[in-house]
Amino acid sequence: MAQTRPARIAVFDSGVGGLTVLAAIHRALPNLDLRFLGDTARLPYGTKSAHTVERYALQAAQSLLADGAVDGLVVACNTVSSCALPALRARFDVEVLGVIEPGAAAAVAATRSGHVGVIGTERTVASGAYAQAVAALDPRVTVHARATPLLVSLAEEGWFDHPATDATLRAYLQPWLADPGVRQIDTLVLGCTHYPVFALALSRVLGDLLERPVRLVDSAEPIARQLGQRFAGAQGRGVVELFATDSLERFERVGGLFFPMAHAQVALVDL
Numbered sequence: 001m002a003q004t005r006p007a008r009i010a011v012f013d014s015g016v017g018g019l020t021v022l023a024a025i026h027r028a029l030p031n032l033d034l035r036f037l038g039d040t041a042r043l044p045y046g047t048k049s050a051h052t053v054e055r056y057a058l059q060a061a062q063s064l065l066a067d068g069a070v071d072g073l074v075v076a077c078n079t080v081s082s083c084a085l086p087a088l089r090a091r092f093d094v095e096v097l098g099v100i101e102p103g104a105a106a107a108v109a110a111t112r113s114g115h116v117g118v119i120g121t122e123r124t125v126a127s128g129a130y131a132q133a134v135a136a137l138d139p140r141v142t143v144h145a146r147a148t149p150l151l152v153s154l155a156e157e158g159w160f161d162h163p164a165t166d167a168t169l170r171a172y173l174q175p176w177l178a179d180p181g182v183r184q185i186d187t188l189v190l191g192c193t194h195y196p197v198f199a200l201a202l203s204r205v206l207g208d209l210l211e212r213p214v215r216l217v218d219s220a221e222p223i224a225r226q227l228g229q230r231f232a233g234a235q236g237r238g239v240v241e242l243f244a245t246d247s248l249e250r251f252e253r254v255g256g257l258f259f260p261m262a263h264a265q266v267a268l269v270d271l
């Protein structure tokens with residue numbers, strides 16, 4: 001009988017943030033084999049030039065796809081998705097999914113005021129990728145974007161619900177929300193895969209500043225649903241391999257707050 005290899009998806013990010021996406025995929029498709037890479041040695045990507053981000057992304061993808069045993073690549077990083085998808089798709093012969101379009105679609109579906117906020121890294125915000133993706137779906141919706149780069153360090157520190165996190169959110173959001181246009185947002189896209197861990201803190205600070213609730217959306221569940229349709233019935237063994245490019249001790253300690261690592265195989269990789 002012909003032996004077929006298990007179905008396997010590769011997922012990558014600059015750090016542990018992409019584990020929020022991996023967790024959603026694992027919940028939706030527990031039988032699929034998953035392979036994750038966090039390029040922790042070179043984090044953050046969000047403050048770097050588009051050229052450097054593209055170079056790093058090609059190296060990360062090469063490492064994940066080298067053995068030809070992967071059926072799809074999820075770029076679980078908004079920064080990479082905002083500037084390197086064309087290069088990844090041109091170089092590799094697997095389906096490459098980014099996180100911007102699913103997040104934009106979720107925001108367009110959720111907003112009633114027609115004003116959507118986006119927080120993300122400097123590179124993601126400078127790219128205008130969310131404004132473009134939203135305009136392609138519904139040109140009547142206005143996107144207001146704000147770079148909030150320090151949140152990546154707070155997430156990598158595991159400070160999800162901490163006074164320093166509330167203070168940082170307030171420092172970024174208060175001046176931004178003073179703009180009457182921005183005040184109309186009813187939906188906020190967590191445009192960085194590190195940010196879903198701040199859902200509680202964000203709801204609290206936004207609620208204080210706007211005196212009404214704001215809907216938070218991110219790409220993890222929409223991506224997982226998309227893969228769920230695409231890979232329904234695909235057979236893997238539920239094996240999870242996790243790779244990092246620096247200190248496994250730190251990766252396991254902080255990454256464990258994002259994804260249950262007990263049954264995963266964890267290894268160091270050099271790009």
Ligand code: DGL
Pocket residue numbers: 013014015017018043044045046047076077078079080121124152191192193194
């Ligand atoms: N998690 C990455 C993103 O979604 C960015 C973090 C970084 O700056 O490296 O954009």
